[in-house]
Amino acid sequence: MRYDYVIIGGGSAGSCLANRLSADPGSRVLVLEAGRNDSLWDVYIHMPAALSFPIGNRFYDWRYESEPEPYMDGRRVYHARGKVLGGSSSINGMIFQRGNPMDYQRWAADPGMETWDYAHCLPYFKRMENALHAPPDNPFRGHDGPLKMERGPAVNPLFKAFFAAVQEAGYPLTDDVNGYKQEGFAAFDRNIYRGHRLSAARAYLHPVEDRPNLEIRTRAFVTKINFQGKRAVGCDVVHNRRTETIEAGEVLLCGGAINSPQLLQLSGVGRASELLALGVDVVEDVPAVGENLQDHLEVYIQYRSKQPVSVAPALKWRNRPWVGAAWLLARRGAGATNHFEGGGFIRSNEDVAYPNLMYHFLPVAIRYDGTAPQGHGYQVHVGPMYSDARGWIKIKSTDPREHPAIQFNYLSTKTDRREWIEAVRISRNILNQPAFDAYNDGELSPGPSVETDQEILDWVAKDSETALHPSCTCRLGVGEDSVIDPLSMKVHGVEGLRVVDASSMRYVTNGNIYAPTMMLAEKSADLIMGNTPLAPINEPFYVHQRSDGSAVADGRTAAPSEGAGEGNGAGAEAPATSASAESPTT
Numbered sequence: 001m002r003y004d005y006v007i008i009g010g011g012s013a014g015s016c017l018a019n020r021l022s023a024d025p026g027s028r029v030l031v032l033e034a035g036r037n038d039s040l041w042d043v044y045i046h047m048p049a050a051l052s053f054p055i056g057n058r059f060y061d062w063r064y065e066s067e068p069e070p071y072m073d074g075r076r077v078y079h080a081r082g083k084v085l086g087g088s089s090s091i092n093g094m095i096f097q098r099g100n101p102m103d104y105q106r107w108a109a110d111p112g113m114e115t116w117d118y119a120h121c122l123p124y125f126k127r128m129e130n131a132l133h134a135p136p137d138n139p140f141r142g143h144d145g146p147l148k149m150e151r152g153p154a155v156n157p158l159f160k161a162f163f164a165a166v167q168e169a170g171y172p173l174t175d176d177v178n179g180y181k182q183e184g185f186a187a188f189d190r191n192i193y194r195g196h197r198l199s200a201a202r203a204y205l206h207p208v209e210d211r212p213n214l215e216i217r218t219r220a221f222v223t224k225i226n227f228q229g230k231r232a233v234g235c236d237v238v239h240n241r242r243t244e245t246i247e248a249g250e251v252l253l254c255g256g257a258i259n260s261p262q263l264l265q266l267s268g269v270g271r272a273s274e275l276l277a278l279g280v281d282v283v284e285d286v287p288a289v290g291e292n293l294q295d296h297l298e299v300y301i302q303y304r305s306k307q308p309v310s311v312a313p314a315l316k317w318r319n320r321p322w323v324g325a326a327w328l329l330a331r332r333g334a335g336a337t338n339h340f341e342g343g344g345f346i347r348s349n350e351d352v353a354y355p356n357l358m359y360h361f362l363p364v365a366i367r368y369d370g371t372a373p374q375g376h377g378y379q380v381h382v383g384p385m386y387s388d389a390r391g392w393i394k395i396k397s398t399d400p401r402e403h404p405a406i407q408f409n410y411l412s413t414k415t416d417r418r419e420w421i422e423a424v425r426i427s428r429n430i431l432n433q434p435a436f437d438a439y440n441d442g443e444l445s446p447g448p449s450v451e452t453d454q455e456i457l458d459w460v461a462k463d464s465e466t467a468l469h470p471s472c473t474c475r476l477g478v479g480e481d482s483v484i485d486p487l488s489m490k491v492h493g494v495e496g497l498r499v500v501d502a503s504s505m506r507y508v509t510n511g512n513i514y515a516p517t518m519m520l521a522e523k524s525a526d527l528i529m530g531n532t533p534l535a536p537i538n539e540p541f542y543v544h545q546r547s548d549g550s551a552v553a554d555g556r557t558a559a560p561s562e563g564a565g566e567g568n569g570a571g572a573e574a575p576a577t578s579a580s581a582e583s584p585t586t
């Protein structure tokens with residue numbers, strides 16, 4: 001059978017595309033997902049607090065590992081990726097962050113990217129979401145979209161102490177980090193609805209799975225995209241141990257930031273010299289495939305608590321049956337939260353235009369994968385949000401089952417290292433404010449032996465983990481440094497092939513990247529179907545100003561758009577609107 005669209009990867013972006021494209025009954029859509037189905041009985045997926053279980057488990061996770069990282073003493077960094085319907089949205093931490101509006105201004109400042117500024121992205125953020133806590137007249141938030149989200153309660157007394165401590169340290173609170181002002185601290189939105197994880201598959205795919213023009217195959221591993229000349233005409237897929245050739249009018253690659261460049265390279269689209277050296281027939285020389293890899297690295301800064309108020313008891317093995325039972329019977333209790341209920345965004349120095357550090361606060365001291373619990377304690381996760389470190393992904397052979405080589409080059413730049421030192425010092429300052437006096441029983445990690453700049457960097461090199469936000473490896477743009485066309489999502493130089501997933505980002509955004517990936521998919525659906533794009537929304541958003549009223553541009557970020565610079569003093573609020581606010585041009 002021939003399909004109009006074959007979607008490779010039933011993950012986050014793939015689920016959104018499948019829903020939107022199959023809404024046209026005249027289009028036949030096939031989704032091919034390498035992982036299993038996301039059965040409703042699978043507690044590890046659907047119980048929010050079980051989020052650490054799928055990591056490292058071959059039934060859910062591709063289980064990647066970086067090459068020895070050259071600026072981390074050759075340490076290999078483990079990297080989880082969802083391998084199940086819903087992709088990484090079925091195993092992620094459920095934190096919903098759009099990024100800063102300035103992220104999109106930065107995208108749009110590059111040649112050809114004008115239609116990706118905040119004004120053009122905002123209507124798609126709104127279309128996809130149902131922000132249950134937001135007032136109906138909030139111009140930033142959506143209320144009718146498939147992604148229902150709840151606000152973290154953040155009522156543990158340690159959260160109260162944290163929000164007081166950040167203010168004592170001189171940082172503001174904000175109403176909504178996804179609204180007018182990202183900068184500051186607040187409770188976070190989570191993709192949790194009525195005690196359940198709401199993955200992209202559950203929000204977008206399952207509600208329409210009965211459409212006669214939509215077919216979803218799981219355990220279907222795509223090994224190659226097939227071309228006739230320069231036109232993609234389908235793919236080879238291994239399903240039930242049989243290889244089948246699928247014919248399609250268009251191939252939509254949604255394999256994620258690691259698998260999408262890998263599959264392009266295996267299929268002959270990438271840096272020609274490297275592909276030829278491996279014996280791959282080159283279809284098109286696109287050197288940027290797999291380049292520009294960006295990510296967020298993070299550390300845990302942990303304190304012991306004097307008082308037994310943390311959520312540590314709920315995570316103890318002996319208490320898990322009760323937690324599980326409360327969740328199964330009533331969808332309540334410690335099983336119904338991801339524990340990432342609040343945090344915030346700040347600038348670590350006066351040279352950055354918008355927040356470059358993100359904080360997650362947890363009322364427990366434990367690693368993300370559930371290991372090394374520290375009794376009653378609390379912690380922040382912190383790390384730079386738009387590091388200028390760049391890595392790459394390259395296939396090592398023509399075997400699609402062999403993992404590609406992945407190198408992030410964490411800590412490779414002066415700016416990155418500077419921000420790491422600032423991040424650790426600022427975090428300690430916050431966690432040592434008087435608001436924590438009733439709880440602060442000393443720093444557990446990194447501990448007092450880590451004091452000088454070099455000691456901090458050595459500790460980060462040894463102890464940090466990825467925040468699991470690989471991106472930009474098939475980035476939007478019009479130059480040599482890009483892979484896909486900003487007006488169509490088509491891969492440069494070939495026909496019938498588009499990439500829509502976290503690899504499409506121009507630059508990694510400030511915060512967790514699931515929401516930006518879904519926005520990209522929503523906007524791409526209109527581009528693919530030839531719909532009139534949603535009209536841009538020119539809503540003023542917060543931009544920080546220096547005390548002399550000038551806006552800040554640090555070279556990595558775009559200069560703030562017109563409208564900034566009318567503030568009223570140090571750290572003043574200055575509304576800015578998008579620079580390219582004219583009617584849609586896509």
Ligand SMILES: Cc1cc2nc3c(=O)[nH]c(=O)nc-3n(C[C@H](O)[C@H](O)[C@H](O)COP(=O)(O)OP(=O)(O)OC[C@H]3O[C@@H](n4cnc5c(N)ncnc54)[C@H](O)[C@@H]3O)c2cc1C
Pocket residue numbers: 008009010011012013014032033034035055080081082083084085086087088089091092093094095096097220221222223254255256257259260263467468469470500501502503511512513514515517
């Ligand atoms: C453990 C973890 C925690 C995270 N926590 C958060 C968080 O709290 N908040 C947040 O915003 N972000 C978080 N992220 C990141 C975020 O979830 C991802 O960046 C985002 O979901 C990526 O979406 P995607 O569509 O690019 O890829 P994915 O959702 O990963 O989808 C890709 C899909 O393609 C499939 N696939 C790949 N290759 C093939 C092939 N050859 N054939 C067939 N199918 C294939 C994969 O199996 C997968 O299902 C986390 C990620 C992980 C892994």
